[in-house]
Amino acid sequence: MPTHLRNRITSLLVGLAMAIVLPRVALADTQFDKMRTKVAAFVADKMEKLGGSRIIYKVDTDGLREAVVTDLRDDAYKILREGRIAFSGLAISDGGVEVKIADAKGREQLTRKLASAAEGLPTHALTATDAGDGLIRLAPTDAASAARLHDLVEDSIAMIEQRLKDAGITLVSVQPEGTDRIRIFLPGAMEPERITTIFAKKVRVSFRLIDLSMPPEQARSVTPPTGTEVLLGFKDRLSYLVAKDSALDGDDIGYAGPGFTSDTNEPIASFRFNGRGTRRFARITAENIGKPFAIVLDDKVIAAPVIREPITGGSGQISGNFTLEEANSVAMLLRAGSLPGRLGLVEQQVVQPAAKP
Numbered sequence: 001m002p003t004h005l006r007n008r009i010t011s012l013l014v015g016l017a018m019a020i021v022l023p024r025v026a027l028a029d030t031q032f033d034k035m036r037t038k039v040a041a042f043v044a045d046k047m048e049k050l051g052g053s054r055i056i057y058k059v060d061t062d063g064l065r066e067a068v069v070t071d072l073r074d075d076a077y078k079i080l081r082e083g084r085i086a087f088s089g090l091a092i093s094d095g096g097v098e099v100k101i102a103d104a105k106g107r108e109q110l111t112r113k114l115a116s117a118a119e120g121l122p123t124h125a126l127t128a129t130d131a132g133d134g135l136i137r138l139a140p141t142d143a144a145s146a147a148r149l150h151d152l153v154e155d156s157i158a159m160i161e162q163r164l165k166d167a168g169i170t171l172v173s174v175q176p177e178g179t180d181r182i183r184i185f186l187p188g189a190m191e192p193e194r195i196t197t198i199f200a201k202k203v204r205v206s207f208r209l210i211d212l213s214m215p216p217e218q219a220r221s222v223t224p225p226t227g228t229e230v231l232l233g234f235k236d237r238l239s240y241l242v243a244k245d246s247a248l249d250g251d252d253i254g255y256a257g258p259g260f261t262s263d264t265n266e267p268i269a270s271f272r273f274n275g276r277g278t279r280r281f282a283r284i285t286a287e288n289i290g291k292p293f294a295i296v297l298d299d300k301v302i303a304a305p306v307i308r309e310p311i312t313g314g315s316g317q318i319s320g321n322f323t324l325e326e327a328n329s330v331a332m333l334l335r336a337g338s339l340p341g342r343l344g345l346v347e348q349q350v351v352q353p354a355a356k357p
Helices: 026-050 061-082 104-118 142-166 192-199 216-221 275-287 324-336
Strands: 011-014 052-059 088-093 096-100 126-132 135-140 173-177 181-187 205-209 228-233 239-243 253-260 267-273 293-297 300-303 315-319 343-351
Touching: 026 052, 026 173, 026 181, 052 142, 052 192, 061 088, 061 096, 061 104, 061 135, 061 142, 061 253, 061 275, 104 126, 104 135, 135 142, 142 173, 142 181, 142 192, 142 324, 181 192, 192 343, 205 239, 205 275, 216 228, 216 239, 239 293, 253 324, 267 275, 267 324, 293 324, 300 324
Parallel strands: 228 300
Antiparallel strands: 011 315, 052 181, 052 343, 088 096, 096 135, 126 135, 173 181, 205 293, 228 239, 253 267, 267 315, 293 300
16 A cells, blocks of 8 residues: 555545445456466575575464354344344354244345345355245355455465565565465574564454544644544554544454446445444444544554445445555455454474585
8 A cells, every 4th residue: 555545545435335346357367376476486496595484374264154154144134124024033053044034025035135235246145045934044155155265365365465564574475375274485584483473463453533632743742632542644654643442343344345436437445344333333424424534454544534424334435546456455454354264373384495415
């Protein structure tokens, strides 16, 4: 994300409809894979000459499945409540969600709206099974689960690379290994324990209100108002006076990704809250129209949009004359705090340099 990104984020656009998510076209995938292969080959050569550290992480697939099903339950509850559909027994069971709806039209309405919300999102595809006597069983498809796992691994790789970069480590290869593992090669780094401490801290995304009672520069030189603190911009290094308490956090985000506006085809970063986050954000935005709020990553402000109107649909868009790369960067940072799978250390090993002939 470039240093001028914060200045280019000018507004928070609101809409009930999901933004069109940009698919990764085959050409982009091919170029990305070629670049990744070249980096891996270069780093492998350096590892052979210099030695270094080999670290393997595994994402928490159990946590991922739990989060996916929990989001599905919350989405179902939101539809049932807003549609005034009588139901009973909404609960998570055996990797899916079960709910009893006596009215056939109500069952059809629920499944149709869930399918509509998942349209264009392979990671959200689901099956709806009629178990008889009004009981419906909802579950993510195998393809959707595989897509979610792939996205989780890729998001984890992006955050590993960002954290290593922040620590001043640039000679590194971070690659997927199998379906749920990540391999890190660090030439010349002979203390893998020092590297793994970088990832011991959980990535934290939070949504906090900005305090306008005094300029943030003034708050840096005096005692700031009670319940606030001064944070710096993620890249612009500007000061922001924000509330210490988080109104929402990354766990409230169900989805984030790049997309385009329907009218001007402008790149945006869109996000959607889960059921809990939707209810919280609706209340917060209704109470703070015209005020800015900060999207914070690990105590650094990555964006500070203004609330233009109440956001009740659970989704929003961050825009500001983005390039597609910038929109993707913002979305990736939003996803970082909502990653349900945490990294588990599988192996850390010192690799000695190859013996000279």
